[in-house]
Amino acid sequence: MRQVENFIRGEFVAARDGKRFDKVSPVTGEVIASIAEAGRSDVNEAVLAAKAALQGEWSTFTTNQRVEMLYEVADEITRRFEDFVEAEMADTGQPSNVMRHVFIPRGAANFKIFADTIKNVPTESFMLDTPDGAGALNYGVRTPKGVIGVISPWNAPFMLMTWKVGPALACGNTVVVKPSEETPLTSVLLGEVMNKVGVPKGVYNVVNGFGPDSAGAFLTEHKDVDAITFTGETRTGTAIMKAAAEGTRDVSFEMGGKNAGIVFADCDFDKAIEGISRSSFLNSGQVCLGTERVYVERPIFDKFVAALKEKAEAVNYGKPTDEGVNYGPLISKEHQDKVLSYYKKAVEEGATVITGGGVPEVPEALKNGHWIQPTIWTDLADDAAVVKEEIFGPCCHIRPFDSEEEVIGLANSTDYGLATTIWTKDLPRAHRMAAKIDVGICWVNSWFLRDLRTAFGGTKQSGIGREGGVHSLEFYTELRNVCVKL
Numbered sequence: 001m002r003q004v005e006n007f008i009r010g011e012f013v014a015a016r017d018g019k020r021f022d023k024v025s026p027v028t029g030e031v032i033a034s035i036a037e038a039g040r041s042d043v044n045e046a047v048l049a050a051k052a053a054l055q056g057e058w059s060t061f062t063t064n065q066r067v068e069m070l071y072e073v074a075d076e077i078t079r080r081f082e083d084f085v086e087a088e089m090a091d092t093g094q095p096s097n098v099m100r101h102v103f104i105p106r107g108a109a110n111f112k113i114f115a116d117t118i119k120n121v122p123t124e125s126f127m128l129d130t131p132d133g134a135g136a137l138n139y140g141v142r143t144p145k146g147v148i149g150v151i152s153p154w155n156a157p158f159m160l161m162t163w164k165v166g167p168a169l170a171c172g173n174t175v176v177v178k179p180s181e182e183t184p185l186t187s188v189l190l191g192e193v194m195n196k197v198g199v200p201k202g203v204y205n206v207v208n209g210f211g212p213d214s215a216g217a218f219l220t221e222h223k224d225v226d227a228i229t230f231t232g233e234t235r236t237g238t239a240i241m242k243a244a245a246e247g248t249r250d251v252s253f254e255m256g257g258k259n260a261g262i263v264f265a266d267c268d269f270d271k272a273i274e275g276i277s278r279s280s281f282l283n284s285g286q287v288c289l290g291t292e293r294v295y296v297e298r299p300i301f302d303k304f305v306a307a308l309k310e311k312a313e314a315v316n317y318g319k320p321t322d323e324g325v326n327y328g329p330l331i332s333k334e335h336q337d338k339v340l341s342y343y344k345k346a347v348e349e350g351a352t353v354i355t356g357g358g359v360p361e362v363p364e365a366l367k368n369g370h371w372i373q374p375t376i377w378t379d380l381a382d383d384a385a386v387v388k389e390e391i392f393g394p395c396c397h398i399r400p401f402d403s404e405e406e407v408i409g410l411a412n413s414t415d416y417g418l419a420t421t422i423w424t425k426d427l428p429r430a431h432r433m434a435a436k437i438d439v440g441i442c443w444v445n446s447w448f449l450r451d452l453r454t455a456f457g458g459t460k461q462s463g464i465g466r467e468g469g470v471h472s473l474e475f476y477t478e479l480r481n482v483c484v485k486l
């Protein structure tokens, strides 16, 4: 069985106390790897390694040297593409197609884009008038923030972890990554890449383990972690924020969503169906940007429900590598139970189940995997738990609407504010709506179309701060002003 260790100071090391935990395949339910579980002393060692690396060879790198090294990291990921695809598929059970075209290429791109950003984005400068007429020059200098604690989730593990590690390293920081206990493989594999291209030891570290009273909490509580970047559940964000308050450390949070998809009768119907079926069912609905509330203008409501039903029923379950498979399992038994409990609750709350609602028939070899049917409901009240709470599964509730004002109110009636997707040919209306919907990311006639230079993050309980392009520089650096009297 695959043995996966922690990665500290450039070495793959077991936990000091020898503790390990099992990694289970979402596809078959079998144990596929044994993972070293970092204790407090292992986490401490990783943080001290990262802190020491800040003063070592890494600190002597010019910006250009760092940029070149991050390009080499990206190139080595691309050279080892098949290894990353295999590890990510083993971790998540999602089809190889998604790994090949989205998650792994994005992992490599996450290093290049921030290398480009740090190289090309200037800092501010101001000339100040002074009474003697000679003036003063102010200019900004970006310095690394220090040791960054990276707490990453399981739904797109490599993409979301590198989305944080890329800018952190580009800015000259060092990192300690705590990947989700469900998906440790690609973070550790990245350690091999770091060693291969010569990233100095201690710059990139990985500690495996769980959240509370485990590696996640030990890392976020550690006083030598200077800032914490986190993607995951809102409640976890609250716990991390409390830990970060000790020592007034900075946080960047990307958390849950209960995103609305809004479909007007004048939309390009086929494109809207394609878009909403992706936003509701891609990655088995385990995407924070996904759509669990769909609002459809009344004249096309019935047609839309029927067409989305057809899409949901057309998915092909199977092993990630099997030909034609386009749909994977949920990440864990625990998550499957959670999503199924919402499927039950929807019925209790009075939903009409248009399709799905349970566990599909799968071949014998997959019976212990965490499979679940894509599910569509209608007829729920606007305050139903299933319409209000993030489920993080392949499901959506569809409700008709009659006016722009009404649907803006519905879209905003949530504690979350991550993303929305609007489908209409009336672009002035799209712009009006985009201005009024309280989210960090608004897509029009598209979904998950990502330009990595743009601001990414959520309002309300969906997050704190923005990452992406120059916005990442704000979080991963301190901006120092130097004032020179001339």
Ligand SMILES: NC(=O)C1=CN([C@@H]2O[C@H](COP(=O)(O)OP(=O)(O)OC[C@H]3O[C@@H](n4cnc5c(N)ncnc54)[C@H](O)[C@@H]3O)[C@@H](O)[C@H]2O)C=CC1
Binding pocket: 151, 152, 153, 154, 155, 178, 179, 180, 181, 209, 210, 211, 212, 213, 215, 216, 217, 220, 231, 232, 233, 234, 236, 237, 239, 240, 254, 255, 256, 257, 287, 288, 335, 338, 390, 391, 392
């Ligand atoms: N991108 C997103 O918005 C994501 C949302 N979720 C939501 O969260 C739910 C639960 O999934 P989980 O993986 O359990 O999310 P989670 O928020 O508990 O875990 C995310 C990461 O935080 C760590 N963590 C948990 N508690 C911690 C603590 N007290 N201190 C430090 N680190 C801690 C975990 O070990 C993991 O690495 C999902 O059902 C879904 O609703 C989950 C993953 C991603």
Ligand SMILES: O=C(O)/C=C/C=C(\O)C(=O)O
Binding pocket: 155, 156, 160, 163, 231, 286, 287, 288, 289, 450, 456
């Ligand atoms: O594209 C990104 O940078 C982030 C995407 C986020 C998710 O897919 C997620 O957290 O589910």
